[in-house]
Amino acid sequence: MHMEQVEQTERAVFVYEPTLEDFRRAVRARARRTGAGRAETALVPLVTTGLILGFGLIREFPSAVLAVCAVLGLGAGAFGVARGRRGMARRLHQVMATYGQCRTVVDERGTATTGRTMSYTGDWKLFTRYAETPELFVLLGGPRASCLAVLPKRGAEEPADADRLRGILDRNLRRL
Known part of the structure; x- marks a missing residue:
């Protein structure tokens, strides 16, 4: 032959x-192993932080307030990324569960x-x-x-x- x-x-x-866990793991693998996934992971928190800091600088916030804003911006951006991935996994699972x-x-x-x-x-x-x-x-x-x-x-x-x-x-x- x-x-x-x-x-x-x-x-x-x-x-x-x-299972939902299958799709959570798949979305996580996509985020870690593709350029688009890595860009999402980094860009959303950085853009959020940049916007908050930009607003703070324009409004002339004190340095301590800017530092707190930077930390909160990073946290909010990271939370948004995680929430978006959970939502994507949930939607994919809903389609396949049928x-x-x-x-x-x-x-x-x-x-x-x-x-x-x-x-x-x-x-x-x-x-x-x-x-x-x-x-x-x-x-x-x-x-x-x-x-x-x-x-x-x-x-x-x-x-x-x-x-x-x-x-x-x-x-x-x-x-x-």
């Missing part, structure tokens, strides 16, 4: 119930997810990169795409499916 034939038949199967228990098959053509109420198929053009955490495989769209798919490792139908999936992903996507 030729290598092409082996690759075309290789597949990994995952059966799982999507699927119920999912069965995702991944092969050289892409992914196919079937649930109790819906099904979804995506080819590799939809995703460009992936990240692996101890609990998940997180598939990500390109820099201008907001695609995100989550495959929990606990859903591997066979223990070898995680290794097969890693091989398929390495051939089709860039690892972060």
Whole structure:
């Protein structure tokens, strides 16, 4: 059998119930491993602090008040980032929770997810990169795409499916 034939038949199967924690971890992985995620993490607190300090300087606040404002601005910005990520994870989970228990098959053509109420198929053009955490495989769209798919490792139908999936992903996507 030729290598092409082996690759075309290789597949990994995952059966799982999507959880809110899966999506929290996926959003966190995206934030840590992508330029856009790291920029969000840094820019929002810095811009918030800059605006508050700018206002304080224009109003000629005393130095002590400016220092307190800077700390509060950083805190408010960090809180906003965390709250935004929690909201994103919650919205993604709400969409996927309607699927119920999912069965995702991944092969050289892409992914196919079937649930109790819906099904979804995506080819590799939809995703460009992936990240692996101890609990998940997180598939990500390109820099201008907001695609995100989550495959929990606990859903591997066979223990070898995680290794097969890693091989398929390495051939089709860039690892972060």
